[in-house]
Amino acid sequence: MRIAAVIERDLRRYLRNPFMMVASVLLPLVYLVVIGNSFQGELKNMPIAVVDQDNGPYARRIIELLQAMQEGTKAIKIYRLNTQREALKLVKKGSCKAALIIPLNFSEDVVRNLKPQLGLFLDNTDSVSSKGISSLISQSLSFLKSEYVPVREEQNKTQLRLVELFKKIDYDSSLVPGAVVMAIFMGTLISGAFNFVMDKFLGVHESYLSTPLTKKDIVAGMIFSGVFITTTMSITVLIGSMLITRLKLAAGLVSFAWLVFTIVLSALGILSMMFIILGRANHPRVVGMIGGFLNVIFFFPSGAVYPIESFPNWLKAFSKVNPEAYAVHALKSIIFKGAGFAVIKGDLLYLAIFTGIMLTIATFTFKRTM
Amino acid sequence: MGYAVEVQNIVKKFPPATVAVNDVSFTIEEGEIFGFLGPNGAGKTTLIRMLTCLMLPTKGSAKIKGYDIVKEPSSVRMNFGVVSQAMTSDYDLTGWENLDIYGKYYEIPGKERHERIKYLLDIVELKERAHDLVATYSGGMRRRLELARGLIQKPYILFLDEPTIGLDPQSRRVIWELLQKIRSETKLTIFITTHYMEEADLLCDRIAIIDYGKIVALDSSTNLKKNIGGYDIIEVSLSQTKPEITEKLKILAGVKNIVQKDSTLRIYVDDAARAMPVLIDELKKMNVSILYLTVHEQSLEDVFIHYTGKSIREGESQKVSFLIGPGFPRRF
Numbered sequence: 202m203r204i205a206a207v208i209e210r211d212l213r214r215y216l217r218n219p220f221m222m223v224a225s226v227l228l229p230l231v232y233l234v235v236i237g238n239s240f241q242g243e244l245k246n247m248p249i250a251v252v253d254q255d256n257g258p259y260a261r262r263i264i265e266l267l268q269a270m271q272e273g274t275k276a277i278k279i280y281r282l283n284t285q286r287e288a289l290k291l292v293k294k295g296s297c298k299a300a301l302i303i304p305l306n307f308s309e310d311v312v313r314n315l316k317p318q319l320g321l322f323l324d325n326t327d328s329v330s331s332k333g334i335s336s337l338i339s340q341s342l343s344f345l346k347s348e349y350v351p352v353r354e355e356q357n358k359t360q361l362r363l364v365e366l367f368k369k370i371d372y373d374s375s376l377v378p379g380a381v382v383m384a385i386f387m388g389t390l391i392s393g394a395f396n397f398v399m400d401k402f403l404g405v406h407e408s409y410l411s412t413p414l415t416k417k418d419i420v421a422g423m424i425f426s427g428v429f430i431t432t433t434m435s436i437t438v439l440i441g442s443m444l445i446t447r448l449k450l451a452a453g454l455v456s457f458a459w460l461v462f463t464i465v466l467s468a469l470g471i472l473s474m475m476f477i478i479l480g481r482a483n484h485p486r487v488v489g490m491i492g493g494f495l496n497v498i499f500f501f502p503s504g505a506v507y508p509i510e511s512f513p514n515w516l517k518a519f520s521k522v523n524p525e526a527y528a529v530h531a532l533k534s535i536i537f538k539g540a541g542f543a544v545i546k547g548d549l550l551y552l553a554i555f556t557g558i559m560l561t562i563a564t565f566t567f568k569r570t571m
Numbered sequence: 572m573g574y575a576v577e578v579q580n581i582v583k584k585f586p587p588a589t590v591a592v593n594d595v596s597f598t599i600e601e602g603e604i605f606g607f608l609g610p611n612g613a614g615k616t617t618l619i620r621m622l623t624c625l626m627l628p629t630k631g632s633a634k635i636k637g638y639d640i641v642k643e644p645s646s647v648r649m650n651f652g653v654v655s656q657a658m659t660s661d662y663d664l665t666g667w668e669n670l671d672i673y674g675k676y677y678e679i680p681g682k683e684r685h686e687r688i689k690y691l692l693d694i695v696e697l698k699e700r701a702h703d704l705v706a707t708y709s710g711g712m713r714r715r716l717e718l719a720r721g722l723i724q725k726p727y728i729l730f731l732d733e734p735t736i737g738l739d740p741q742s743r744r745v746i747w748e749l750l751q752k753i754r755s756e757t758k759l760t761i762f763i764t765t766h767y768m769e770e771a772d773l774l775c776d777r778i779a780i781i782d783y784g785k786i787v788a789l790d791s792s793t794n795l796k797k798n799i800g801g802y803d804i805i806e807v808s809l810s811q812t813k814p815e816i817t818e819k820l821k822i823l824a825g826v827k828n829i830v831q832k833d834s835t836l837r838i839y840v841d842d843a844a845r846a847m848p849v850l851i852d853e854l855k856k857m858n859v860s861i862l863y864l865t866v867h868e869q870s871l872e873d874v875f876i877h878y879t880g881k882s883i884r885e886g887e888s889q890k891v892s893f894l895i896g897p898g899f900p901r902r903f
Binding site for chain 2: 202203205206209210213214217218404405407408409410411412413414415570571
């Protein structure tokens with residue numbers, strides 16, 4: 202009954218704050234839209250200055266290939282210029298990300314196999330763009346001498362056949378698990394330990410610390426109310442982001458049940474961890490500062506945006522203990538692959554162990570006195 | 572009959588070297604209203620926090636209804652209600668919800684809890700506003716609600732830490748009347764800390780005067796006044812003050828005691844009407860001019876000055892910025 206009363210108090214206070222309720226759902230959705238549109242998974246509209254000093258057939262061929270790329274994948278945007286000087290000026294100014302110079306006699310060198318060379322001046326202060334452009338140009342050069350597309354497969358060449366195991370997931374949809382994990386984190390930040398810090402800040406905690414509530418009642422009550430708030434928020438964000446990205450669950454209601462379970466377990470673990478970290482804080486400013494920091498260090502190495510396998514070893518090691526990494530893996534498996542218990546059991550086991558340890562430490566270290 | 576509260580040589584130190592409560596001992600009898608009178612920073616709140624199990628004492632011991640505050644905190648907590656110095660009701664809940672949730676903390680069954688809430692809201696005259704958010708309450712209403720909340724579980728003893736601080740005189744008087752009513756109806760033991768003389772004088776059966784963490788006097792209001800000697804006080808400001816002047820005045824007939832503060836003498840006499848002409852003559856003989864002279868009956872303020880050598884308001888002004896307003900933080 203006492204734990205239920207602690208939960209009731211927190212929930213009533215949360216429900217009396219409509220701004221908080223709306224913001225806590227909207228913000229993770231905005232994250233999804235902003236992250237989705239800022240990264241987009243691949244480069245788009247990279248401005249490239251092109252100077253054709255050759256005017257030969259192969260120079261025209263390169264420009265045609267670049268124009269095809271401009272019209273097709275829209276990865277680049279070409280600006281034709283007359284001199285190398287003008288082109289470099291635009292790169293230095295930041296108006297173009299690269300300048301491709303096709304030198305005089307380029308076509309002739311191609312025909313004669315005289316090591317034809319192109320100049321690609323890159324704005325290497327932006328490593329993502331410069332690497333991407335360099336790769337795109339190299340790719341287009343491989344088609345330089347291909348004048349036609351073969352009708353029959355060439356029997357002497359190794360063919361690569363792509364087989365996609367799961368249904369096509371576009372980039373925005375791939376961020377849905379990340380948005381849900383973000384919602385879980387935000388939920389844990391505005392409930393649970395945060396309520397205790399606010400009570401301390403306002404001096405309200407003195408009154409309920411004087412009641413027969415035990416450590417367990419206070420910690421568990423606040424964490425459970427946080428789980429309720431966080432789960433509600435996260436499910437709303439999940440449904441909202443699925444509607445935005447037109448994503449459908451791979452295995453219907455069963456998937457949904459596993460999703461809810463994963464969200465509850467993740468929220469419980471993170472809320473307990475927050476109680477350990479913030480349980481002794483006296484000012485909401487501390488929550489803001491630590492919350493912002495933790496959000497970055499837990500979210501980005503979670504695999505929500507970028508694959509963990511690509512991380513350096515030390516970051517991979519951190520991901521091994523990062524609960525959000527397990528939450529993201531489980532959510533991705535359920536949402537995109539329709540995975541059941543057999544696939545996500547490892548994630549759930551880790552989250553359960555993490556939660557158990559955190560909840561025990563949170564209760565043990567909670568200061569019942571002032 | 573056992574004591575409601577037994578405190579023995581209790582000490583509370585805060586690092587590095589602050590002694591907030593310094594070797595304090597006292598007992599409170601069941602049904603008694605016991606007051607702790609002292610300026611802010613005297614150690615009153617620290618003492619209440621130790622007795623309500625919010626702080627552990629550095630040394631010494633205390634028992635509430637026979638339960639040790641360190642060894643049996645759960646039993647202690649079941650037996651007291653408390654109204655803290657800061658406003659601690661949840662302003663985003665209604666008055667009813669505040670009481671209901673605290674009733675659940677004490678595991679009072681639903682029907683009984685609801686009856687109790689109705690009764691308490693009636694007593695503190697908040698029945699009409701029961702379902703309004705506390706955020707819409709005035710400071711006095713919020714205090715009354717917190718008083719009701721402190722009584723929700725029918726406590727054995729009620730701790731009130733500066734219950735009328737920050738309230739206007741009218742709201743203060745309402746709280747006093749409420750406390751007198753509750754006391755007359757329930758015979759509840761009440762421990763009250765205050766720095767308002769009038770509050771202590773009006774409500775308390777016995778008063779402990781505390782300064783710098785130590786009890787400097789403890790008795791009923793009447794006895795405290797009697798014990799400092801004399802019934803009237805002549806306060807006189809002089810053109811000059813020398814030890815010889817004080818010594819000569821001390822041996823005059825009817826003079827019980829003299830306390831000097833700067834150029835002002837507080838002269839404790841049996842009868843001011845008789846003592847005054849003699850006093851004025853003596854000062855004339857010594858060629859000392861009187862700048863002003865007032866006569867008044869002895870009050871707790873005089874008792875406080877007698878024991879501490881200063882007015883309680885001097886101590887009060889040092890920390891008045893400590894409490895900004897209801898519900899506001901005390902730490903930044």
